[in-house]
Amino acid sequence: MFAPKSVAVIGASNRKGSVGRAVFTNILLNEYTGTVYPVNPKDRSISGVRSYPSVQDLPESVDMAVVVVPAAVVPSVTEECGKKGVKSLIIISAGFKEVGQDGAALEHQVSSLAQKYSLRMVCPNCLGTINTDPEVRLNASFASQMPVEGSIAFASQSGALGEAVIDYAAGEGIGFSKFISVGNKADVNENDILEYLRADPKTKVILLYVEDIVDGRKFVDTVTRVTEEKPIIAVKAGVSPEGAKAASSHTGALAGSDEAYNAILKQSGVLRVESIIDLFDYARAFAKQPPPRETE
């Protein structure tokens, strides 16, 4: 999912200021080493590149599709991707679980289709993913800039915060190995990401911004295993009751009590910090050091 050989951007657009334009040009203009196809039912070309009316019209199947179409169309697009043999989806579109019952039903529909076709999915309602590895160079997000290469991976449940972090890191000259905004976690969740990052040779330190945790028991297991190899530093949202409410409205998830999370994080060896600035201060220190172990 971080290193596809070909990507389709479904909902790519020529309209200035649109997310469909931002995502397509982010892939196109940042020296992606694979092939990117715009999919748009109206325009003949997007940013100078031949466009295709639908996924089915593409001249080959693609490893990944980034979906930037209205929520109501996402199920039919998911089905088309499944039929075409696409392996993974990043659904950037919002309008799912986070907007209420109708959205949740739509999200469930998309999840069922993904299962039917064995599609892995990031999101919906996310900023996308970024891989700075020179062998890939994929910015499949609508972030306003491509981070420089580095050894820090950042996984954020909030797209808006993710973008702020990319901007902050750029100003500070901090590089990333991977960036991922997980959105509503309809399929891929923090545990999948942590397992991936554990094995990623480009990542030395893992930063998390979490609003809720899907499966607390599995999270503790996963994190305990990962922190034996790489440090994890986390900012947990929702420390105040207002924050918890904000976190809930972002992604439709319920934030647990702060005390419970604190216990989980501490138990599993995660360093919890209070702010994004702290997150990077620690990350920079750890990026230069071997992983912290109590036995050392």
Next chain:
Amino acid sequence: MFAPKSVAVIGASNRKGSVGRAVFTNILLNEYTGTVYPVNPKDRSISGVRSYPSVQDLPESVDMAVVVVPAAVVPSVTEECGKKGVKSLIIISAGFKEVGQDGAALEHQVSSLAQKYSLRMVCPNCLGTINTDPEVRLNASFASQMPVEGSIAFASQSGALGEAVIDYAAGEGIGFSKFISVGNKADVNENDILEYLRADPKTKVILLYVEDIVDGRKFVDTVTRVTEEKPIIAVKAGVSPEGAKAASSHTGALAGSDEAYNAILKQSGVLRVESIIDLFDYARAFAKQPPPRETE
């Protein structure tokens, strides 16, 4: 030729520093409003865009092809373009008339093929063309930058000088309507260009850098007609015997005597200046004024 709806870059490349890469990315990264296809027999994608092994494999015919392959391959590429229904070619490749008899024979072969298929051609041995019109935005050249939009058209027989002029103009904040490097003028020559620019609503002033003139009589006719509507300012190369020799080696053409050219230019209403800086000083003044007529 300045406003094709689709362009193939034959010899597009991922290799840093190559002309094939410069030309393809110049079209791709400068917001061309049409569709650009890379053609390359080896790579699956060029700068993230799906590539095709040959012109025949393209999913549609294209209005124009920019050719950046070794000279020896240009005849077969020209034939393929003709068969595919391509309307015009810009041949950037060098190694024709300017390198001697063998090159001249090759150039003749290419010209015959172009005639056979009714292909119009710019060059060979040129920098390419640029159209800053926001409706088109085509930088089909290997110039290191895209000029800003303006009302000055520049036609240069020397690619190297053309590039220097683009850089100089960028530093001075001077914009162009069209830029064209005519190279060896195997087909399209200064007369064709002048006729086109006369009718171009975006062009107010025409600048020429000439090393030789293919058809003096026709040139006088054309220029006399054009200068009734738009001023032409020219720098003529080869004012010293060394300069004449340099001009000849650039494009294989014979530079006429300086006196003869002076007479031709004066007779037809062209303002001749001695340097590129003078060229732009006059151009800026004229761009703000109606065309100069002796009767006014």
